[in-house]
Amino acid sequence: MNTQEVADRLVQLCREGKNVDAINELYDEHIVSREPAGTPMEITEGKEAVRDKTIQWINSVQQVHHESFSDAMVGGDFFSCVMEIDVTYKQHGRMAMTEIAVYEVKNGKIIAEQFFYRMPA
Template identity: 65%
Template sequence: MNTQEVADKLIQLCREGKNVEAINELYADHIVSHEPKGSPMEFTEGKDAVLDKTNQWYAMVEEVHSGSVSDPIVTGEFFTCAMDMDVTYKGMGRSMMNEICVYQVKGGKIVSERFHYDIPQAN
């Protein structure tokens, strides 16, 4: 798959709530993931570690009230999208999260992801 095809598939799966399936299908085994400085998992390396990070996030969530993912913007081997979520975290309360996600694709797989957001504050 080219970058546009990977981007379109990732957006589709995320909109369907199939984030784990997206990782299994679209991520390279040697994926690197970057979260903002100060977040619990600033740097994660390897598909298994990214899956574990994703499952840990799901375990912290009490309820997802709403979420949206923008259409991708693609150039060369990179694409970006915006993701917005209204989530209640277990023991932490409700939080609105807005992030910009930047992905790099090589050989038809996502090899890098970088998330830009303010660390959520519970309400």
């Protein structure tokens, strides 16, 4: 798959709530995932660790009120999309966030992802 195809497939799976399936299908074994500096999972390396991080997040959510994923914008080996989420966490209550995700693709697999957002006050 080329970058556009990977991007379109990721967006499709995320819109269907199949985030773990997206990791299983599209992520490279040596993926590097970056969250903003100072967050608990600032850097996560490896497909299994990224999948575990995603499952941990899913399990922390009590209720999803709204979730959206923009179409991807592709440039060369990179693509980005905007994610909006409004959820109630089991331990932290309700939070709404908007983030930009940037992905790098090589040989038809996502090799890096980075998320840009500010934690709600």
